[in-house]
Structure formats: structure tokens, C-alpha cells
Amino acid sequence: MEQRIGSSSQPLEGAGFDPAFIPGLTSPVSGEAEEARADEAVEDDEPAAEAVVSEETEAAGEPADGPVFEASDRRARIVADHQGVRLFLDDQACEFRWDEIGAVETESPRFGKRFTITVHTPDRRWYPIEIEATSRSLFTEWDEQLDKVLDTYFEDETPGSEKEESKEAN
Template identity: 65%
Template sequence: MEQRIGSSSKPVEGEPVTGAGFDPAFIPGLTAPLRAEPEDAKPAAESEEQPEPAEEPEAAAAAAPAEPEAEDEDEAPEGGPVFEAADRRAKFVADHRGVRLSLDEENCEFRWDEIAAVETESPRFGKRFTITVHTPDRRWYPIEIEAAARARFKEWEEQLDAVLDSYFEEA
């Protein structure tokens, strides 16, 4: 009997390829899945169409309609409390828009209605402060931030509690 190594399931033609079933490294909210390019597509260099010459920056700015400064008009005002902790690789920000995590070049963002809980953990030894964002679908996203001194842990917890008390609504 012949045995195959690897997955025998293949994506349906024309359907988007998403989820951990096709990409074991897929984590919702972190990055958009890569789309497979059709086999008959030509590379951009071989394209027969010539790009139009670029407009002058002033003309392009005048032709484009003015965009509003805020992303949503129903957003909370920016005057509320903000918590931000960062080190050389990681960054955690909690403000009126929600929670944003960054590690190296990877980013993910959660609105307040997408968060079930936010948990902090201070190590007994060492200087790595851990913040974990839990979502209602039982996923969690931890991030470790290295503090300059252990004394920052208490300060960070107090600041994060103030932000959570202001914006996070328990259902």
C-alpha cells in the first residue's frame, strides 16, 4: 500500500486560501493571508500596458478630496488615558481605539469589543513584563516587554488599570 506524506487537501479553485488548514502559521488578526497568483498571470515586467506618467504632487493633492483626520467619526475623543510600554523589539499601546501589539515587524490590533480580558504578569526574577490579550473565541496573544528596572512593573500595572477602567466594558 502506498502512503503519501503531507496534506492531501487542496484549496478549491477560485476560493481564497485562508486559515490554519492551509497555513499552519496563520494567526487571525496578525497578517493578511497571501494569495496565490494564477499560473497564467504575467509578471509585471512583461506586462504590455505602459503605466501613465505620474501627476505633479501639487495637482494630485488638489484633485484628491480632503480626507478627515479621524478614522471614525464616532470614535471617542483622544483626551482619555493612554498606556504605552515598549522595549527595543516589542510595543504595547492601549488607548481609546483599543489595544495594539507590535513585535519586530508584526502588528495586531484589537478594538475594545474584540477583547475578553487583559492579563498582566510580573516575573519573580528578571525584567520581562508580560501582557496577554484574550479574545472571546478563546485565543490569547501574549507580549513580553523588557523593563529598564523592576520598579516599572508597578507603575505599568497602575497605568494599564486606569486605561482598562476607562475603556474596557465587561459584558
């Protein structure tokens, strides 16, 4: 008969013992391996995002003659052009065609250098992204560039908007 020396109980897991515990997710690997992967991802992120944008433009076969808005910092990036709006944050990305967008909202803080752009969809969801500017003077430049893109490509027409406009004209 075999006998084990020491405790036979397993370590407890769960939110009561680890505030970051989420059932179903695996725990992170050692810190060194995680840092190495993060460094590799940082090196690969920017070229990969640029490659995605250029591939999409080429694949669409559409001319990109109109205005384009691009802003980025070390983590976040936004591109608005004839195809729609694309948001990138670290290794995540999402794309909205112009017909999928209900509104685009910008917000510049009273203090600080984080410019917030929020894409609203018709189904009442919103997707904000914050871009850190090198100086606050970029906020007005970014607003103007984004307004040009929105004026060119974004059609803010809903089925009831024509009726409301005709009522106001009377």
C-alpha cells in the same frame, strides 16, 4: 553524445537533513543581505509604528482625551487607548478593538525584567507580548497605567454577568 563529469544526483532536502526545513518556504538569502535588511527595518520600525498610531487616531476622528498606556522595548511595543489594544513585535502588528477583547492579563516575573501582557479574545485565543523593562520598579507603574485604561474603556459585561450579580445581591 554529451557526458557530464561528476555526480548526477541532486542534493537531498527535507527535515531529515535540515532541522529548520519547512516545506513551501524559501531558504534565506545570504547573511550579508539579510543583515542589511534587518538594519533598515530597525531604523524604519519605530517611526512607522508611531505613524500608524497617529494616523489611526486622526482617521477615527475621536478625541484621545482619556488615559493611554504605552510601553516598549527594543523589539516589542503595546499601546492601549480609546480605540483598543495594539501589539507590535518586530515587523508584526495586531490590533484589537475593545469589543473584541475578552480579558487583558498582566504578569510580572519574580525574577527578571520581562513584563508580560496577554490579550484574550472571546473565542479562547490569547496573544501574549513581553516587554523588557529598564528596571523592575516600572512594573507597578505599568500595572497602574494599564488599569486606568482598562477601567475607562473595557466593559466586562457578558450576557450572564447581570444574572450572577443579581444572585449575589440576594
